[in-house]
Amino acid sequence: MTHSNQGATSPAQIFAAQLMASFAKLGVRQVFLAPGARSQALAIAAGQLAAAGLIDLHVHLDERSLGFNALGSALGSGEPSIIITTSGTAVANLHPSVLEASHSGLPLILLTADRPAELRGVGSNQTTNQVGIFGDAVRECVDVPAPTMDDVDEAGLREVSALAARTVSISLAWSRPAASPATDDLLRPGPVQLNLCFREPLSAAEPNAAQLKVSVALPERVQVEPRFAVLSASVPTVVLAGAGAGEHAVEFAESYGLPLLAEPSSGARYGSNAILHYRTLLADHSTLVGEIGRVVVYGKPTLGRAAIALLKREDVEVYVVRSATMGHFDVSRRAKAQVDELVFDDEVPFEWLAKWRHLDAAVVSSKTAGQLNRANIVREVWGATGGQDDLVLGASRMIREADAMAPAKAIRIFANRGLAGIDGTIATANGIALHNPEGTTRVLLGDLTLLHDAGSLAGDALGAQPANLQVIVVNDGGGSIFESLEMASQLETESFDRLFRTPQKVDIWGLAGAYGWQHQLVKTLDELRTALAGSGRVIIEIDLR
Template identity: 40%
Template sequence: MSGPATRTARAIVDELVRGGVTDVVLCPGSRNAPFAFALHAADAAGALRLHVRIDERGAGFLALGLARGSGRPVPVCTTSGTAVANLHPAVLEAAHSGVPVIALTADRPTDLVGTGASQTIDQHGLFGTAVRQFATASTDDRRVRAQVCRLLAAAAGPWPGPVHLNVPLAEPLVPADEAWPPGRPDGAPWTAVAPSVPHVPPLPLDPTAPTLVIAGQGDPGPDYDGLPVVAEPGSAAWAGALRAGPWLLDEPALRPQQVIVAGRPTLHRPVQRLLADPAVAVYALAGSGPWTDVPATVRAVGSLPTMLPDPAWYDAWLAADRAASAALDAVLDAGQAPIGLRLARELVAGLPAGAALTLGSSNPVRDVALAARPRAGLTVLANRGVAGIDGTVSTAAGLALAHGGPAYALLGDLTLLHDVTGLVIGPEEQRPDLTIVVLNDRGGGIFGLLEQGAPQYAGAFERVFGTPHTVDLAALAAAVGIQHTAVAPADLAGVLAPAPGIRMIEVPADRSTLRAAHAELRKVIGAAVAEAVAGRA
């Protein structure tokens, strides 16, 4: 007969399966051996799909990508000690993006904490307020199953997010048998929890006033028919948004009287300037979590009322959008714009219908927002919860595994290098079909567009912000066993057809002219928009 640790692990895994979990990520370890055996048995029985990874940080983001792609809670199981701490970046991203990730962490028995026992830390509440709920697993079969039910309900509830189940396990850590499914206590049915969705009153705004919608990740996605929409690529509203919207926000003739904030916009500084303008009334749409209000200007939170917009207001934005788009395309076609913008335009236009696209959090997501033509039929993901570059390769792999169709990622070189272990996949593991497009400008290009990239800081910039490197991406791809191709943006369409496995497409770039090129492009677009606005006056 197997010991208490095995029985607890089997009960937890069984209850996760009964609660709808279909994917679990596991990292190897000794203390979580009972989970490793239980998950292996459940996978062999077809009860779930197991993904094994050697790096806990990447494993956490793989779980995040799987959860984003499937809409289901995804546990990531680790051993004790620093293994648990390495989940923290993914837990934070899940918390701020509203993604149901379950940190399932093995622990030493509580009486060993503080004794100097190896690989032992105080894991109680390790993730603090980042998790929606924390529990230390009971040793009673019926109670631990109830705990799992509560944690699943919290992870997938009205405000989805990460939860943490810490499981102290005492030796023996290996089973006496591989039986699956485990026995269940009599009268222990799955506890189904229906999330409560409160009624949300409509926003108390003027439905006839000139109104602009600013949409970010987490946009609840109502119909904004008749209203101009400036949306980030990860928003549900992006497909129907203005293509050049971010370039138009500082145009005085287009200044709205009201702004409706949908989701969590984080990309563009002109958006923050607009929301901070005391002459603009700001309202927020109610969603699945806290509303966004960085400058503390939101007057009310609610649902979208019936709007009665003036068609002339919408037409003015459309005309400006057409003018800005034409100016943008002319510069891109002439080869005078930053290569990242042209790459973003060509990539989004060339993706097959039904594709999933993961965007790196630095320049790639901004390049898509600034240059790509929004289109339907794509699933677009960016880790904008806390906007880190952590684990982006692993996130893209998780989305690809859950998506089931062609999957792509657009990353910068530093973002790729930050998660190289996301490319290390064991020979028995399911490999995603994922094309990773890497803009390689050999350093941190985004910093050249920020204050520290100004000419007066050139003496310090390259070493401490540009952070140049000499990594050969072709050799790196060969080392992890994936195909590598180097192309120019103009040739990208010819290599985007879906292909099995992981492959890397490298687009070399020079970031030394990035700041000047962006400034010149802003001038060109600004002049075209001013002319279009003047022509309608």
């Protein structure tokens, strides 16, 4: 390939090399790139760092998919992901993943290339207002003017490195964004946008980002004043663990002997305090449910209306434990306190948990042994998934089925519950799988959820492809979750199908083949078990139509 401007100097390239080298020096390894012209200096710098083994580079065509891949990587690793896009609609295509990352507290660093000031607002090609495009979904948005030669002298380059450090630090909630002054405000990781203007020449072969010696470090981590509360042990208390609750909810429930009502997406559905059929028990309004006087909420519960109704009950007091990822969840607007740690003033009577366990054991599980139905699919998937594996749950019906009966098992479960979209699920799983080369990453989802993100099956053709990724699609010919909602009883079947179910007739076997995936059609539980024990990148289609 010829480089017409080889040897020429490009402030854009000097800036981009310094910025990307600084991110790498700060330890940010995962870089996600979608191709474009305005962002070429960043892409070239990223390519140089990847070639030198200093970062992992992932290239995807579609920015919507790219964003969810990066989000999945942040979920799987806890580390920030860098996303590089060109200008215009490319940036807008990041919006779904940026919203999800904002609501679920995930560190994304968005490097959105833009035209310089003189080309804005005059109808230039591929130019729109990218500053503020994500609203309050980014923790901070910095509009960085196009660098000139004067901006990339030694002092200027130190500023570029400082910008990288501040960006990483805010994305990880180590530093306070400008908009968050209060000292006991919860600091949450999240997306940060650097809108980077570049003027021509947009790139050059030099400098090589991998050869730069940069000196940069993260600022000291800001400490947030923790908040405590002391609870009276005489009020019958349950722990409600929503998405992102994590092991703290389990430790709290176990150290005080409290019933643990944990969603599958909580990371807390394990241990002997977990009340597996809590969903059924809450909906049944049993006397025990009536006795609840206090709910301690961890994470963000989103799966069932009965849990939300409990939080709104006048005779129930609510304490919310603040979550660094999911924020403070106070859906009833009447939490007595939002705290970081809770203690009881006395021992909780042990009979309280015993009663819950008794009632839980008495819930009759459906007698459908051997049948290929949703409950048994959940059992098989949980059974096949071990400590080495990751399980990703799509939004919609299957995650609720799991909420109703999934076993208590300490496995890594992920779900995009920040906004509970049916978008980006394959890409999210793909990003998570990047960090699990040994085990299997399974994603359990509905047919519409798969089709919404079918383009993400393309993956990164020249880059790392997860070795063992199983997409388990429960194909019931459309959105069956709506059958259980109000509209189903308002409408004739024909209207219901047209307006809500959206039946689809996609040939999933053909879809898998087109993208180079294996496909297995499963019609019995035995076939499902065999398929789950396999390896490779496979779509396991369970036909429930």
